[in-house]
Amino acid sequence: MTGGLVLDGTGAPGRYATVLVRDGRIASVGEALPSDVRHVDVSGRVVCPGFVDIHTHSDLTLLSDPRALSKVHQGVTTEVVGNCGLGVTAPERADLRAAVSYLDLDPSVAWTWTDLPGYLDTVAEAGPGVNVAALVGHLVLRAVVCGFADRPATPAELDTMGGLLRDALDAGAVGLSTGLVYAPLPFAREDELLALAEVTAAAGKIFTWHVRSYDDGLIESVTQAVTVARRTGCRTQISHLAAVGRRNWGAVRQALDLVDAANADGCSVGVDIYPYLHGNAPLAQLLPAWAQEGGPTTWVPRLADPAVRARIREGWRNRPTTWDEITISWTARPVPALGSTIAELAGGGDGDEVALDLLAELGTGVMMTAGGRSDDDLRTVLAHPSAVVASDGQALDPGGVTGAGVPHPRSYGCFPRYLTRYADDLADAVRRCTSAPAARLGLTDRGVLREGAPADVVVFDPERLGDRATFTDPHRFADGIDLVLVNGAVTVEGGEHTGTRAGHVLRGASC
Numbered sequence: 001m002t003g004g005l006v007l008d009g010t011g012a013p014g015r016y017a018t019v020l021v022r023d024g025r026i027a028s029v030g031e032a033l034p035s036d037v038r039h040v041d042v043s044g045r046v047v048c049p050g051f052v053d054i055h056t057h058s059d060l061t062l063l064s065d066p067r068a069l070s071k072v073h074q075g076v077t078t079e080v081v082g083n084c085g086l087g088v089t090a091p092e093r094a095d096l097r098a099a100v101s102y103l104d105l106d107p108s109v110a111w112t113w114t115d116l117p118g119y120l121d122t123v124a125e126a127g128p129g130v131n132v133a134a135l136v137g138h139l140v141l142r143a144v145v146c147g148f149a150d151r152p153a154t155p156a157e158l159d160t161m162g163g164l165l166r167d168a169l170d171a172g173a174v175g176l177s178t179g180l181v182y183a184p185l186p187f188a189r190e191d192e193l194l195a196l197a198e199v200t201a202a203a204g205k206i207f208t209w210h211v212r213s214y215d216d217g218l219i220e221s222v223t224q225a226v227t228v229a230r231r232t233g234c235r236t237q238i239s240h241l242a243a244v245g246r247r248n249w250g251a252v253r254q255a256l257d258l259v260d261a262a263n264a265d266g267c268s269v270g271v272d273i274y275p276y277l278h279g280n281a282p283l284a285q286l287l288p289a290w291a292q293e294g295g296p297t298t299w300v301p302r303l304a305d306p307a308v309r310a311r312i313r314e315g316w317r318n319r320p321t322t323w324d325e326i327t328i329s330w331t332a333r334p335v336p337a338l339g340s341t342i343a344e345l346a347g348g349g350d351g352d353e354v355a356l357d358l359l360a361e362l363g364t365g366v367m368m369t370a371g372g373r374s375d376d377d378l379r380t381v382l383a384h385p386s387a388v389v390a391s392d393g394q395a396l397d398p399g400g401v402t403g404a405g406v407p408h409p410r411s412y413g414c415f416p417r418y419l420t421r422y423a424d425d426l427a428d429a430v431r432r433c434t435s436a437p438a439a440r441l442g443l444t445d446r447g448v449l450r451e452g453a454p455a456d457v458v459v460f461d462p463e464r465l466g467d468r469a470t471f472t473d474p475h476r477f478a479d480g481i482d483l484v485l486v487n488g489a490v491t492v493e494g495g496e497h498t499g500t501r502a503g504h505v506l507r508g509a510s511c
C-alpha cells in the first residue's frame with residue numbers, strides 16, 4: 001500500500017512510506033513497491049498497526065460470532081479475554097456460569113471445554129476474525145477450588161490454585177486477572193493474591209487488577225495492587241483506572257503517584273482506561289460482599305428477605321453514585337426497564353427498592369452503565385506515561401444475538417473515539433493502542449509495523465475517523481476505518497467486512 005502516512009506503533013513520528021505485505025507478514029516498510037503485488041493507494045490516510053485491546057470481555061461472544069464485528073470495524077486486530085477475574089476456563093457449572101454472566105450474552109454458546117487449552121482450541125476451531133489471547137480469571141480458580149464461601153483459602157487450596165494457574169500459563173495464557181468485586185473474589189485475602197502473583201511472576205507474565213474499589217476505597221485498593229507488585233516483582237496492570245463518585249474526583253492523581261513510586265523503585269506497573277465517563281458492569285456489583293456470599297444461586301433468593309434488603313439499603317445510604325447515574329443496559333430476558341435509569345424507573349420514588357427488585361428478578365442477568373466520573377480525571381489518566389487504551393468491551397454483532405440491549409458504546413467506538421477526541425499527538429496515541437499494550441502482554445511482535453512482524457494493519461481516514469455509537473444508540477460501527485488486515489488477510493475493505501476470519505490464537509509471548 002502506498003501514499004499513506006505510516007505510524008509504525010512505536011510512537012515515532014509519521015512518515016510517508018510504502019508498506020509491503022507478503023505471506024501474512026510485513027515484508028518491508030519504506031521501499032518501492034514491486035510490480036508483481038496488489039497495489040492499494042492509501043493516499044490521505046494513516047497506516048498503523050491494528051489495535052491491541054488489552055482489556056476485553058469477549059470470552060464467549062467470540063464464540064457467538066467469531067467475526068468480532070464491533071471490534072474489527074474500529075480497527076482492533078487482537079482481543080485479550082479473561083479480564084477482571086472473569087473467565088470460562090474450567091468445566092461448566094451452573095454457579096460458575098451465573099458468576100460470569102457478564103460474559104454470557106448468547107445462551108446458545110455451548111461450554112464444551114474443561115480448561116484453558118480446551119477453551120483456546122475451541123476459539124481456534126471457531127475461526128476468529130481477530131487474534132485472541134487469554135488471561136486466567138482468578139474467579140475461575142477460586143470458584144473451582146474454594147467455592148463461593150467467605151473464608152480464606154487454606155494452604156492446600158492455595159497450592160491447588162497455584163498449580164492450576166501454572167498449568168494455564170504454561171499452556172499459553174498471557175497472564176492472570178483478578179476482579180475483587182465479583183463473587184467469590186471479594187473473599188480472597190491478600191495472601192492469596194500474593195501467592196498467585198508469585199506464580200505469575202515466575203512465569204514472566206502479567207497480573208491485571210480490577211481493584212477492590214473504584215470509589216471511596218480507590219487509593220487503598222490501588223495500594224494493595226502496588227504492594228503485591230512490589231513484594232512479588234510481578235508485572236502489574238491496574239485495569240480501567242477511574243475515580244467514581246463526585247466526592248472522589250481527583251483521586252486518580254494520587255493513584256498514579258503510587259504507580260510512579262513503584263516504577264521508580266523498579267516495578268512494572270501500568271494502567272489502562274477507555275475514553276468514556278461511564279462504566280459498565282453487572283448491577284450486582286453494587287451489592288456488598290457479604291450479600292453475595294454463596295454465589296448467585298444463594299444470594300438471589302436471599303433478596304426476598306426484608307431484613308437482608310434493609311441491611312443492603314443501610315449500606316447504600318452513602319453511595320458515591322446516584323440512581324440517575326445508573327442505566328439498565330442489558331437483561332437476560334426482555335424487561336421494560338431496559339434503557340432507563342433506576343431513578344426513572346422509580347418515578348420519583350424509592351430507587352433502592354427498584355434496584356433490589358431487578359436483582360431479585362434477574363440475579364446476575366442484569367447489566368448497568370454507571371456514570372459519576374470526571375473528564376479531567378480521564379484526561380489525567382490518558383496522559384500518564386504508563387497509560388494504554390483498552391475498551392473493556394465485547395466483540396458484538398449488531399445483527400445477531402449479541403446485538404441486543406443498549407450496551408456500553410465502547411464495544412463499537414473506543415479506539416476511534418480516543419484518537420479523535422482525546423489525542424493530541426497522533427503517533428503517541430497510536431502507540432498507546434498498539435505497541436504499548438502488546439509490550440505489557442509480552443507480545444513483542446504485535447502492535448508494530450516492522451519488517452517480519454505479522455501484518456495486523458489498519459488504514460484509517462483521519463478526516464472521517466470517529467465513533468458513532470452512543471449510550472442510547474450503541475450498535476453503530478465506527479466511521480473512517482477503511483481497511484483492516486489481520487495476519488495479512490483483508491478483513492475490512494472500503495469499510496465493509498469481507499467475511500475473512502484470519503485471527504490466530506496467541507499462546508504465549510512469541511506467537
Ligand SMILES: [Zn+2]
Pocket residue numbers: 083084179210239240
Ligand atoms: Zn473490570
